[in-house]
Amino acid sequence: xKLKLSLSAALMAGVISATAATQNAAPLAxxxxxxxxxxxxxxxxxxxxxxxxxxxxxxxxxxxxxxxxRATAVANGQMLPPDFEGTILEKLIIIQVLLQKATPAxxxxxxxxxxxxxxxxxxxxxxxVFDRQLKALGMTMEQLRSKAAQEAVAEAALKRELNVKITxxxxxxxxxxxxxxxxxxxxxxxxxxxxxxxxSTTQAPLSTNxxxxxxxxxxxxxxxxxxxxxxxxxxxxxxEDPGSKGTGGELPAFDHDxxxxxxxxIPEFTSAAFALTNSQVSDIITSQxxxxxxxxxxxxxxxxxGFSEPIPQASGETAATLCKNALETLKIRQLAPDYVxxxxxxxxxxxxxxxxxxxxERVQAAAAAAAAMPAGxxxx
Numbered sequence: 018x019k020l021k022l023s024l025s026a027a028l029m030a031g032v033i034s035a036t037a038a039t040q041n042a043a044p045l046a047x048x049x050x051x052x053x054x055x056x057x058x059x060x061x062x063x064x065x066x067x068x069x070x071x072x073x074x075x076x077x078x079x080x081x082x083x084x085x086x087r088a089t090a091v092a093n094g095q096m097l098p099p100d101f102e103g104t105i106l107e108k109l110i111i112i113q114v115l116l117q118k119a120t121p122a123x124x125x126x127x128x129x130x131x132x133x134x135x136x137x138x139x140x141x142x143x144x145x146v147f148d149r150q151l152k153a154l155g156m157t158m159e160q161l162r163s164k165a166a167q168e169a170v171a172e173a174a175l176k177r178e179l180n181v182k183i184t185x186x187x188x189x190x191x192x193x194x195x196x197x198x199x200x201x202x203x204x205x206x207x208x209x210x211x212x213x214x215x216x217s218t219t220q221a222p223l224s225t226n227x228x229x230x231x232x233x234x235x236x237x238x239x240x241x242x243x244x245x246x247x248x249x250x251x252x253x254x255x256x257e258d259p260g261s262k263g264t265g266g267e268l269p270a271f272d273h274d275x276x277x278x279x280x281x282x283i284p285e286f287t288s289a290a291f292a293l294t295n296s297q298v299s300d301i302i303t304s305q306x307x308x309x310x311x312x313x314x315x316x317x318x319x320x321x322x323g324f325s326e327p328i329p330q331a332s333g334e335t336a337a338t339l340c341k342n343a344l345e346t347l348k349i350r351q352l353a354p355d356y357v358x359x360x361x362x363x364x365x366x367x368x369x370x371x372x373x374x375x376x377x378e379r380v381q382a383a384a385a386a387a388a389a390m391p392a393g394x395x396x397x
Contacts (some may be wrong), residue, residue, distance in 0.1 A: 066373055067106060069364035072113045079106055079373075081156060100383075103376025106368070107384075110377075111353075114360040115171035118178055127170030134165050137332070179356060181348045188340040192324050195343075199328070199336045200321045204276035205290045206314040208248055208266035210238060211258040214307040235301045235308040242298055248312050257307070266312070276317065286311070354384050 067074040082105050090097050098104075119127075139147060151158060192199070212231040214223050222228065238255060242248055252266030261268050268277065279287055285304040293299055293313035302309040324340075327333045358381070368374035 064369070066370045067110055067366065067368050069110070069113060069361075069366040071117065071364075074106070074109050074113065076370075077155065078109060082109075100376045100379050103373060103380040106373055107377055107380045110361065110366055111175075111357055112168055112171040114357065114364045114366065115174045115178075116167060117364060118360070119170050119174040120177070123170050123173040123177060126173040127166050127168075130169035130172075131162055131166035134169075135162055175349065175353065175356075176345070179349060179352045181345050181352070183341045183344045183348070185337070187344055188337050189324060191340040191344055192336055195340070196321070199339075201319060201330070202278040203291065203319045204278055204317045205287075205293075206276040206316070207268055207290050207293075208252060208312045208314060209258070209261065209268065209286075210235075210248075210252045210256040210266055210310040211261075211306065212255070212308045213257045215305070231308055232301070235310060239298075239301060239310055242310065242312075248298070267314070276315070285309075291316070350387070354381075 063075050063077045065073040066076050066079060079102065083102055086097065086101070086105070089095075148158065151161060212235050214228045214231050215221065216223065223231070234255070238251055241251060249265030253262060256262045256266055258266075279291060281287070282290070283304055283306075285302055286309060289299045289302045289309070290311050290313065293311065293316070295313055295315055297313050299309070299311040302311060322328050322336050324336050327335055328339070331339060368377050
């Protein structure tokens with residue numbers, strides 16, 4: 018019953034993951050009219066898996082979120098936890114029972130938050146690609162925004178119903194105890210050209226002659242760059258890194274607008290990158306993957322954000338706001354299980370799928386145990 022995982026965020030992250038995975042290849046959705054969700058519904062129907070007074074949750078509602086979460090996990094090399102479907106179903110139920118309690122003010126707050134989520138999502142994705150990936154999930158943009166709005170409305174209703182109040186003094190105390198969390202290390206934002214010297218399938222080194230040819234090519238490229246050739250154009254033409262070739266060598270976005278801290282990349286790359294100044298180009302760097310030529314776009318010094326200072330990496334929110342949000346989340350985690358269980362009884366919630374019912378019972382038991390832990394433990 019933890020509310021840490023946002024279902025709309027999971028759906029949106031799944032769209033982003035699918036987009037990133039298919040930018041350099043023809044995606045299934047672009048080459049066929051088949052839609053996995055539509056095909057499954059045609060074969061097996063779309064039964065209700067849970068219901069309450071005034072609402073039903075269909076199998077497709079669950080599958081859309083699970084499919085997105087799986088896409089995100091695969092893209093990040095992660096494994097989904099046991100009873101993941103049960104966890105998602107529990108969240109879908111929570112949203113529906115809380116919607117029954119929503120006020121007009123909750124509705125307005127939810128719409129505002131959902132609109133903001135959508136605006137942030139589409140900043141770096143073309144409408145055509147975004148629409149293609151939504152179709153692969155069996156969704157329309159209107160459906161995604163509707164789901165995001167429902168969840169945001171439910172969150173607003175829950176906060177109001179639980180009457181969680183966090184004072185400025187509470188937030189300041191949290192900031193003092195967690196000040197290290199608001200320190201940003203030195204960051205590097207780079208482009209690179211990579212000439213690969215290993216076999217992409219076996220990971221075995223290429224032959225000596227092939228490696229020598231790659232080295233000669235890297236030297237020729239570096240000479241052109243030193244002579245004034247455009248780094249972006251050369252990266253698009255010659256770099257063999259599929260993750261950055263299409264962007265002119267700019268490394269994929271990390272947590273900080275494309276920049277990365279020390280230790281995020283392989284040691285040889287990190288050492289070379291952080292030794293550069295803005296706009297400077299490295300010599301040829303040898304790593305386990307091949308030969309790199311790195312250009313520093315911008316290096317930013319380490320910084321600690323003050324309590325009331327806007328943090329660009331947090332959409333301009335201040336540390337004070339982030340601290341209040343963290344404390345609010347902790348408090349909600351403690352109070353929500355009992356309250357939501359009460360709502361489930363009031364709304365006569367039933368799980369209609371036997372396996373999901375068993376998973377739901379395990380999820381509820383785990384949530385109750387987590388809520389009983391000290392605040393510091395339940396936050397982990």
